[in-house]
Amino acid sequence: MSVSTPSRLAAGQEPVFVFGANIAGDHNEGPAAVAARFHGGAAGKWNGPAGNCYAVPYLDSKMRLLPLDVIGNYVSICCEYIAKKPALQFQITRFACEPGEYTDVQMSDLWRHAPENCQLPGVWLRTLDPRRAVRLLVFDPGEALTEPSRQTLMERFLAGKAAQCGSAQVEFVSIGSLPGIGATAQFARRLNRRHRVIGQNTSFYGDDAALTCERKAVWYATHLVDLFEVENTGRPEHMRVLGSARRGGLVVDELIG
Incomplete structure (x- = not known):
């Protein structure tokens, strides 16, 4: 959903x-x-x-x-x-x-x-109550999650994360200003997991809505998973989101297919 x-x-x-x-x-x-x-x-x-x-x-x-x-x-x-x-x-x-x-x-x-x-x-909410669901921000602008091999890799990652975090509950999070929402939404539906899209507020932030959308997604999330693709390395949005996530206290993982 x-x-x-x-x-x-x-x-x-x-x-x-x-x-x-x-x-x-x-x-x-x-x-x-x-x-x-x-x-x-x-x-x-x-x-x-x-x-x-x-x-x-x-x-x-x-x-x-x-x-x-x-x-x-x-x-x-x-x-x-x-x-x-x-x-x-x-x-x-x-x-x-x-x-x-x-x-x-x-x-x-x-x-x-x-x-x-x-x-x-999100980081503080889960610090106060570790039983809360992991809020997993998925960085997947190339829609790698459409590939069966990446889906299998993600399922293994989720199983390990559940054991590590002591919670089987995961809410997928997407940045509304970046590509990849469709692949994450489809994957979340297949697993019957919640999927939240952090949207842009263009009427409030104007031309800066995309950047503030990224910041709000990081603020909301507790973890980030980067579905690594060589062509994304060094792209501005890749560097911004990962840098923001690390500064924001998120647990950052990289899935290399």
């Missing part, structure tokens, strides 16, 4: 974008730059709501990591704010988990009791 991106929003809207900020209020990189460009994040505004976003500080003005309990206090304030806005949806980005920072276990625990209108990253 195929489903689109979950949403209780009107067409063209986006959830309030909750991102990690520095106390200098410089929103120049990563999700902070996305907040500034698309969601009304204001320079110098390092804590609280602005436009369609909400800043949660985790770095001081000299870009040093704040203590975990201090970040936790800001998260609690954010959750109190979110609880007072039940009509809105809030997308919580993954932050403070870069190398040398905190672990996903530590950061996700700060959001353990977040209100129901919070949408947490």
Whole structure:
């Protein structure tokens, strides 16, 4: 079965974008730059709501990591704010988990009791509850999954992943802006597995809808499998998605046929 991106929003809207900020209020990189460009994040505004976003500080003005309990206090304030806005949806980005920072276990625990209108990253959701289904982002622009040999390889991979993750439940995820959706959808139907397509919001993001679609798919997923094909190596979308997945904390696997 195929489903689109979950949403209780009107067409063209986006959830309030909750991102990690520095106390200098410089929103120049990563999700902070996305907040500034698309969601009304204001320079110098390092804590609280602005436009369609909400800043949660985790770095001081000299870009040093704040203590975990201090970040936790800001998260609690954010959750109190979110609880007072039940009509809105809030997308919580993954932050403070870069190398040398905190672990996903530590950061996700700060959001353990977040209100129901919070949408947490897939990695954090599964960290909080390992019984949740694996959300497997399939990178297959060449539609290799139409080949019987690749289907067999994928089935073996899924069996091994189920044993490794302690969950036989897998939800396939596709990036709506890239080719390969049809092959993944057909494979998911054959296995009677859920298939989610993360679509583009062109009315909100305009010409950048394809790139933000890739980022949202990585945010939603917990794992990525790259159905490796030599001709895809070095292509911009290949490098973007795999790089984003690794930075986003996803488990990345490569299937070479």
